[in-house]
Amino acid sequence: MKFYNSIGPNPRVVKMFMQEKGINIPFVEVDLMQGENRKEPFLSKNPAGQLPALELDDGSVIAEITAICEYLDEKFPGESLIGNTAEERAETRMWTRRVDLNICEPMTSGFRYAEGLALFENRMRCLPEAAAGLKAIAQDKLGWLNGLMEGKEFLAGKRLTLADILLFGFLDFGAVVGQPINPEHKNIVAWFERMKARPSAAASA
Structure with a gap:
Protein backbone atom coordinates (compact mmCIF):
# COMPACT_ATOMS: atom_id res chain seq x y z
CA MET A 1 0.00 0.00 0.00
CA PHE A 76 -5.72 -4.34 10.11
CA PRO A 77 -5.99 -5.98 13.54
CA GLY A 78 -6.55 -4.16 16.80
CA GLU A 79 -9.43 -2.37 18.46
CA SER A 80 -11.97 -1.20 15.91
CA LEU A 81 -12.50 2.55 15.65
CA ILE A 82 -15.72 2.00 13.71
CA GLY A 83 -17.41 -0.61 15.90
CA ASN A 84 -17.59 -4.29 16.73
CA THR A 85 -21.34 -4.68 16.29
CA ALA A 86 -23.92 -3.44 13.80
CA GLU A 87 -25.21 -1.05 16.47
CA GLU A 88 -21.77 0.39 17.23
CA ARG A 89 -20.93 0.80 13.55
CA ALA A 90 -24.23 2.57 12.91
CA GLU A 91 -23.60 4.93 15.84
CA THR A 92 -20.10 5.75 14.59
CA ARG A 93 -21.33 6.40 11.06
CA MET A 94 -24.16 8.58 12.36
CA TRP A 95 -21.78 10.82 14.28
CA THR A 96 -19.21 10.86 11.50
CA ARG A 97 -21.87 11.99 9.05
CA ARG A 98 -23.15 14.71 11.40
CA VAL A 99 -19.66 16.02 12.07
CA ASP A 100 -18.68 15.97 8.41
CA LEU A 101 -21.77 17.67 6.98
CA ASN A 102 -22.56 20.12 9.79
CA ILE A 103 -19.11 21.20 10.96
CA CYS A 104 -16.24 20.10 8.71
CA GLU A 105 -17.83 21.04 5.39
CA PRO A 106 -19.00 24.57 6.26
CA MET A 107 -15.81 25.26 8.22
CA THR A 108 -13.61 24.21 5.30
CA SER A 109 -15.62 26.08 2.71
CA GLY A 110 -15.61 29.16 4.93
CA PHE A 111 -11.82 28.98 4.98
CA ARG A 112 -11.50 28.41 1.24
CA TYR A 113 -13.75 31.36 0.45
CA ALA A 114 -11.94 33.74 2.83
CA GLU A 115 -8.44 33.15 4.23
CA GLY A 116 -7.68 30.49 1.61
CA LEU A 117 -9.22 32.34 -1.34
CA ALA A 118 -5.91 33.16 -3.05
CA LEU A 119 -5.02 29.47 -3.12
CA PHE A 120 -8.40 28.09 -4.16
CA GLU A 121 -10.01 30.71 -6.43
CA ASN A 122 -8.32 29.31 -9.54
CA ARG A 123 -8.93 25.68 -8.57
CA MET A 124 -12.64 25.60 -7.77
CA ARG A 125 -15.74 27.77 -7.72
CA CYS A 126 -15.44 30.03 -4.68
CA LEU A 127 -18.20 32.11 -3.09
CA PRO A 128 -16.52 34.78 -0.94
CA GLU A 129 -19.89 36.26 -0.07
CA ALA A 130 -20.83 32.97 1.64
CA ALA A 131 -17.73 32.67 3.84
CA ALA A 132 -19.05 34.37 6.97
CA GLY A 133 -22.34 32.48 6.88
CA LEU A 134 -20.65 29.11 6.44
CA LYS A 135 -18.33 29.79 9.37
CA ALA A 136 -21.37 30.75 11.47
CA ILE A 137 -23.13 27.50 10.55
CA ALA A 138 -20.13 25.48 11.76
CA GLN A 139 -20.08 27.40 15.04
CA ASP A 140 -23.85 26.98 15.49
CA LYS A 141 -23.52 23.23 15.10
CA LEU A 142 -20.61 23.14 17.54
CA GLY A 143 -22.90 24.82 20.05
CA TRP A 144 -25.53 22.15 19.40
CA LEU A 145 -22.93 19.41 19.82
CA ASN A 146 -21.62 21.01 23.00
CA GLY A 147 -24.97 20.43 24.67
CA LEU A 148 -25.00 16.78 23.62
CA MET A 149 -21.49 16.19 25.01
CA GLU A 150 -22.50 16.77 28.62
CA GLY A 151 -21.17 13.86 30.66
CA LYS A 152 -19.68 12.10 27.64
CA GLU A 153 -16.03 11.20 27.11
CA PHE A 154 -16.34 10.77 23.33
CA LEU A 155 -19.05 11.37 20.75
CA ALA A 156 -20.14 7.75 21.04
CA GLY A 157 -19.93 7.73 24.83
CA LYS A 158 -17.01 5.67 26.12
CA ARG A 159 -15.75 4.66 22.66
CA LEU A 160 -13.12 6.61 20.72
CA THR A 161 -14.25 6.48 17.08
CA LEU A 162 -13.55 7.89 13.65
CA ALA A 163 -16.08 10.64 14.44
CA ASP A 164 -13.86 11.99 17.25
CA ILE A 165 -10.74 11.87 15.08
CA LEU A 166 -12.53 13.63 12.23
CA LEU A 167 -13.86 16.40 14.46
CA PHE A 168 -10.52 16.88 16.21
CA GLY A 169 -8.59 17.15 12.96
CA PHE A 170 -10.84 19.88 11.64
CA LEU A 171 -11.19 21.82 14.89
CA ASP A 172 -7.41 21.84 15.26
CA PHE A 173 -7.20 23.18 11.70
CA GLY A 174 -9.92 25.74 12.37
CA ALA A 175 -7.98 27.12 15.33
CA VAL A 176 -5.16 28.27 13.03
CA VAL A 177 -7.35 29.70 10.25
CA GLY A 178 -9.49 32.07 12.26
CA GLN A 179 -12.19 29.65 13.45
CA PRO A 180 -11.30 28.78 17.05
CA ILE A 181 -13.61 26.93 19.41
CA ASN A 182 -15.90 29.26 21.31
CA PRO A 183 -14.64 29.07 24.94
CA GLU A 184 -18.27 29.05 26.08
CA HIS A 185 -18.57 25.55 24.62
CA LYS A 186 -16.98 24.04 27.70
CA ASN A 187 -17.82 20.42 26.88
CA ILE A 188 -16.24 20.72 23.44
CA VAL A 189 -13.21 22.50 24.91
CA ALA A 190 -12.70 19.73 27.48
CA TRP A 191 -13.17 17.03 24.83
CA PHE A 192 -10.70 18.80 22.53
CA GLU A 193 -8.06 18.92 25.25
CA ARG A 194 -8.50 15.20 25.90
CA MET A 195 -8.06 14.47 22.21
CA LYS A 196 -5.06 16.78 21.92
CA ALA A 197 -3.34 14.93 24.77
CA ARG A 198 -3.45 11.62 22.88
CA PRO A 199 -0.08 10.58 21.42
CA SER A 200 -1.72 10.15 18.02
CA ALA A 201 -2.56 13.86 17.90
CA ALA A 202 1.08 14.95 18.04
CA ALA A 203 2.31 12.09 15.85
CA SER A 204 -0.12 12.98 13.06
CA ALA A 205 0.42 16.74 13.07
Missing part, protein backbone atom coordinates in the same frame (compact mmCIF):
# COMPACT_ATOMS: atom_id res chain seq x y z
CA LYS A 2 0.92 3.65 -0.45
CA PHE A 3 -0.63 6.62 1.32
CA TYR A 4 -0.70 9.85 -0.70
CA ASN A 5 -0.19 12.58 1.86
CA SER A 6 -0.22 16.38 1.95
CA ILE A 7 -0.76 19.27 4.31
CA GLY A 8 -4.29 19.88 5.53
CA PRO A 9 -6.87 18.38 7.87
CA ASN A 10 -8.08 15.60 5.56
CA PRO A 11 -4.79 13.65 5.44
CA ARG A 12 -4.24 14.45 9.11
CA VAL A 13 -7.46 12.62 10.05
CA VAL A 14 -6.31 9.42 8.33
CA LYS A 15 -2.81 9.71 9.81
CA MET A 16 -4.24 10.06 13.31
CA PHE A 17 -6.55 7.11 12.64
CA MET A 18 -3.55 5.03 11.56
CA GLN A 19 -1.61 6.08 14.64
CA GLU A 20 -4.46 4.94 16.87
CA LYS A 21 -4.55 1.59 15.05
CA GLY A 22 -0.76 1.16 14.95
CA ILE A 23 -0.69 1.05 11.15
CA ASN A 24 2.47 1.92 9.23
CA ILE A 25 2.16 2.51 5.47
CA PRO A 26 4.73 4.17 3.15
CA PHE A 27 3.86 7.80 2.37
CA VAL A 28 4.06 9.57 -0.99
CA GLU A 29 4.12 13.34 -0.48
CA VAL A 30 2.02 15.45 -2.85
CA ASP A 31 2.63 19.22 -2.94
CA LEU A 32 -0.80 20.72 -2.48
CA MET A 33 0.51 24.29 -2.54
CA GLN A 34 2.01 23.77 -5.99
CA GLY A 35 -1.11 22.04 -7.22
CA GLU A 36 0.45 18.63 -7.83
CA ASN A 37 -2.87 17.10 -6.86
CA ARG A 38 -4.50 18.78 -9.86
CA LYS A 39 -2.02 17.37 -12.39
CA GLU A 40 -0.79 14.06 -13.71
CA PRO A 41 0.33 11.60 -12.50
CA PHE A 42 -1.83 12.14 -9.40
CA LEU A 43 -5.05 12.66 -11.35
CA SER A 44 -4.66 9.14 -12.73
CA LYS A 45 -4.70 7.93 -9.13
CA ASN A 46 -7.61 10.10 -7.97
CA PRO A 47 -9.56 11.91 -10.72
CA ALA A 48 -11.16 14.11 -8.04
CA GLY A 49 -7.74 15.68 -7.48
CA GLN A 50 -8.14 15.52 -3.72
CA LEU A 51 -6.00 14.22 -0.89
CA PRO A 52 -5.47 11.88 0.75
CA ALA A 53 -5.64 8.71 -1.31
CA LEU A 54 -4.72 5.13 -0.54
CA GLU A 55 -3.20 2.96 -3.26
CA LEU A 56 -3.71 -0.74 -2.65
CA ASP A 57 -1.31 -3.53 -3.51
CA ASP A 58 -3.21 -4.29 -6.72
CA GLY A 59 -2.87 -0.68 -7.91
CA SER A 60 -6.47 0.33 -7.22
CA VAL A 61 -7.00 3.55 -5.28
CA ILE A 62 -9.42 4.47 -2.50
CA ALA A 63 -10.14 8.14 -1.85
CA GLU A 64 -12.33 9.99 0.70
CA ILE A 65 -11.20 9.86 4.32
CA THR A 66 -14.19 7.92 5.67
CA ALA A 67 -13.80 5.20 3.04
CA ILE A 68 -10.03 4.98 3.65
CA CYS A 69 -10.42 4.75 7.41
CA GLU A 70 -13.17 2.13 7.24
CA TYR A 71 -11.05 0.05 4.86
CA LEU A 72 -8.00 0.25 7.13
CA ASP A 73 -10.13 -0.58 10.17
CA GLU A 74 -11.28 -3.80 8.50
CA LYS A 75 -7.90 -4.80 7.04
